[in-house]
Amino acid sequence: MDHAAETREFLTSRRANISPQQAGLPALGNRRVPGLRRAEVAQLAGISVEYYARLERGNLAGVSGQVLDALARALRLSEDDRAHLDDLARIAGPGRRRHAAATVRPNVQRLLDSMACPTFVVNRCGDVLASNVLGRALYAPMIEAARGAVPNHGRFVFLDPRSHQFWVDWDRAADAIVALLHTQAGRDPYNKDLTDLIGELSTRSDEFRTRWARHDVLRHHQGPKLIHHPVVGDLHLTYESLDLPADDLILIAYGTQPGSDSEDALRLLASWTTDHDPRPAHDHRA
Known part of the structure; x- marks a missing residue:
C-alpha cells in the first residue's frame, strides 16, 4: 500500500x-x-x-x-x-513493523476447544486460522467456499454468491469487512499478504472497489451479527473480539441471548456437528 x-x-x-x-x-x-x-x-x-x-x-x-x-x-x-x-x-515514523503469527499455538487451540460457543482466531487479513468444532459448523459455508484453502472473510463476502444468503444484512457485512481491511492496511502497510488480498478484491469486485474508495475504518470490538445458517436457519448472535498480542492475532467468540430461539438453534447446530465437522483441508490436526 x-x-x-x-x-x-x-x-x-x-x-x-x-x-x-x-x-x-x-x-x-x-x-x-x-x-x-x-x-x-x-x-x-x-x-x-x-x-x-x-x-x-x-x-x-x-x-x-x-x-x-x-x-x-x-x-x-x-x-x-x-x-x-x-x-x-x-x-x-521509525516504528517497527508488525509480524503476525502464521499459525495458532497449541495452547490457543486448546482454549478454543474448551469454549462452548463458536470461536475463531483470525489474522489481520481476515483469514480464519483456527476454530473450535462449533465455530467450524457455524462457518461451514465459508469453509466449503474455500475449497481446502484457508477461509477468508473478504473473499467469501465479495467473491462467493453464497455469502448473500449467509449474511442476512450483506451490505452491512461488506461495509464492515472493507473498513476492517482499511484499518489493518493503516496498521501494517508493508504486509504483502494484505496488499495482495486488497489488490485481488479490488480487481475482481466492483462492490469492494466502491467501498474501498470511502476510506472508512473499523476495529474489532463487539456487536450483533445476523446469520442465516443452511442447517438451523436465522441466528441472532453477538460477538466479542479479543486481541492476542503475543501473536498479533484476534480471537472472536459468538454468543446468543439466554432463552432465545438462537440459543436453541446453536444447541441444534452443536448436535449436528456430531456427524458433520467441516474441518478445512489445511487443518491437519489429529
Whole structure:
C-alpha cells in the first residue's frame, strides 16, 4: 500500500465529510469541493495552512500527539478514525513493523476447544486460522467456499454468491469487512499478504472497489451479527473480539441471548456437528 496516498486520501475524505456549518464556520463564496477547505481545517486545528497541506500530502513523519489531537477535533474523527490516524503517523515514523503469527499455538487451540460457543482466531487479513468444532459448523459455508484453502472473510463476502444468503444484512457485512481491511492496511502497510488480498478484491469486485474508495475504518470490538445458517436457519448472535498480542492475532467468540430461539438453534447446530465437522483441508490436526 502507498502510505502517502493512503494518508492523503484518508484526510481528504474526512475533510470532505464536514460542512462549514457543522464546524461552526460561515459558508462564504462558491465552494468547488464538498466539505471544508484546507485553510479551514488548519484554522480549526490551530496550525498553519502550509503545515496542514504537508500533512495532507502524506508526510506525517514527526507529527506530535498534540497536532494529531487537534486534527481529530477539527475533522471530528470517530474513535476508529483517530486510531487509524495514529497508525498512519506511527508507520511514517521509525516504528517497527508488525509480524503476525502464521499459525495458532497449541495452547490457543486448546482454549478454543474448551469454549462452548463458536470461536475463531483470525489474522489481520481476515483469514480464519483456527476454530473450535462449533465455530467450524457455524462457518461451514465459508469453509466449503474455500475449497481446502484457508477461509477468508473478504473473499467469501465479495467473491462467493453464497455469502448473500449467509449474511442476512450483506451490505452491512461488506461495509464492515472493507473498513476492517482499511484499518489493518493503516496498521501494517508493508504486509504483502494484505496488499495482495486488497489488490485481488479490488480487481475482481466492483462492490469492494466502491467501498474501498470511502476510506472508512473499523476495529474489532463487539456487536450483533445476523446469520442465516443452511442447517438451523436465522441466528441472532453477538460477538466479542479479543486481541492476542503475543501473536498479533484476534480471537472472536459468538454468543446468543439466554432463552432465545438462537440459543436453541446453536444447541441444534452443536448436535449436528456430531456427524458433520467441516474441518478445512489445511487443518491437519489429529
